[in-house]
Amino acid sequence: MGQVPPNKSTTPFPPSPSPRPALSIPHARPLVSMVTGGGRAESREAGGCGSGSTSTSTSIERSRSGATYGVLSHTMPSSSPRSSPARRAEPGPSPSPTPSCTAVALRSLLAADLQASRRLGVCAGERSAWGSARPLLRLLEVSGHGVPWLAGTLYGLGRSESPAGREVLLNLLFALVLDIVLVAVVKGLVRRRRPTYNKMDMFVTISVDKYSFPSGHATRAAMVCRFVLHHLVLAIPLRVLVVLWAFIVGLSRVMLGRHNVTDVVFGFIMGYMQYSLVKYFWLSPLSAPTLFAIWNQ
Numbered sequence: 001m002g003q004v005p006p007n008k009s010t011t012p013f014p015p016s017p018s019p020r021p022a023l024s025i026p027h028a029r030p031l032v033s034m035v036t037g038g039g040r041a042e043s044r045e046a047g048g049c050g051s052g053s054t055s056t057s058t059s060i061e062r063s064r065s066g067a068t069y070g071v072l073s074h075t076m077p078s079s080s081p082r083s084s085p086a087r088r089a090e091p092g093p094s095p096s097p098t099p100s101c102t103a104v105a106l107r108s109l110l111a112a113d114l115q116a117s118r119r120l121g122v123c124a125g126e127r128s129a130w131g132s133a134r135p136l137l138r139l140l141e142v143s144g145h146g147v148p149w150l151a152g153t154l155y156g157l158g159r160s161e162s163p164a165g166r167e168v169l170l171n172l173l174f175a176l177v178l179d180i181v182l183v184a185v186v187k188g189l190v191r192r193r194r195p196t197y198n199k200m201d202m203f204v205t206i207s208v209d210k211y212s213f214p215s216g217h218a219t220r221a222a223m224v225c226r227f228v229l230h231h232l233v234l235a236i237p238l239r240v241l242v243v244l245w246a247f248i249v250g251l252s253r254v255m256l257g258r259h260n261v262t263d264v265v266f267g268f269i270m271g272y273m274q275y276s277l278v279k280y281f282w283l284s285p286l287s288a289p290t291l292f293a294i295w296n297q
């Protein structure tokens with residue numbers, strides 16, 4: 001028995017869940033139980049990652065509730081002396097390689113991610129546990145959206161009379177556009193679907209926004225947060241508020257059911273690094289004289 005591919009996607013993420021398990025193996029249990037400590041037997045049976053004595057067939061499975069992905073593992077001897085000739089003559093695919101430790105770790109992370117995200121998605125619908133808080137979280141969604149940030153920056157640019165203020169706003173505009181482009185590229189490459197329980201009632205989206213990795217709100221919030229802290233002189237309570245806002249925007253993505261936790265965590269990291277890019281390519285009258293000459297005309 002060879003490896004049963006969990007899906008045909010070349011991306012590291014599983015596709016939207018099918019109502020039935022990908023593979024039914026009587027003695028297999030989801031990896032989630034291994035993660036939570038309930039699957040010592042399975043773990044041992046699978047020979048552990050990287051051991052080569054057995055060939056292990058692994059498949060990612062979603063539970064019927066759709067809440068978790070686990071890994072089904074079962075083993076077969078790679079060359080058994082007790083095999084009957086008829087059995088030996090059976091044609092079959094070549095033994096699948098034992099999954100690497102990285103693959104096992106990644107699958108465990110994904111399983112834990114899906115489980116945690118489902119639990120945190122308490123505002124995913126009006127009837128969810130915290131459904132009444134959904135309108136408030138949707139307001140937060142707008143506060144971290146690209147359209148108000150772009151519109152506000154353009155408005156500020158039009159009104160600004162100081163060259164220093166214009167320079168900062170021009171760079172913020174560049175940062176916001178860069179963010180939309182980079183997030184679209186990564187979403188298009190990774191193509192991770194949004195959680196199935198997400199209601200597609202999002203405020204203004206573009207085509208790649210059907211994908212969820214990384215969270216565009218998280219990248220924007222982290223990048224804008226760093227940008228504001230570097231370029232605005234703010235009292236400490238306001239600085240704390242800015243950081244809190246960024247964090248809550250990210251958390252609200254999971255609570256609304258828009259994203260899994262890893263989308264948001266990666267989004268924060270990506271947004272943080274995006275600001276470093278903006279700082280590196282900072283537009284100034286020295287680095288981009290033509291742009292500023294046109295602008296100041």
Ligand SMILES: CC(C)=CCC/C(C)=C/CC/C(C)=C/CC/C(C)=C/COP(=O)(O)O
Nearest residue numbers: 146147150151204205206214215216217218
């Ligand atoms: C406002 C002005 C002057 C121009 C707007 C131009 C425009 C339509 C830009 C696109 C902005 C946009 C739709 C960004 C995407 C924001 C979004 C829905 C991100 C997805 O976030 P996620 O956290 O769900 O990944």
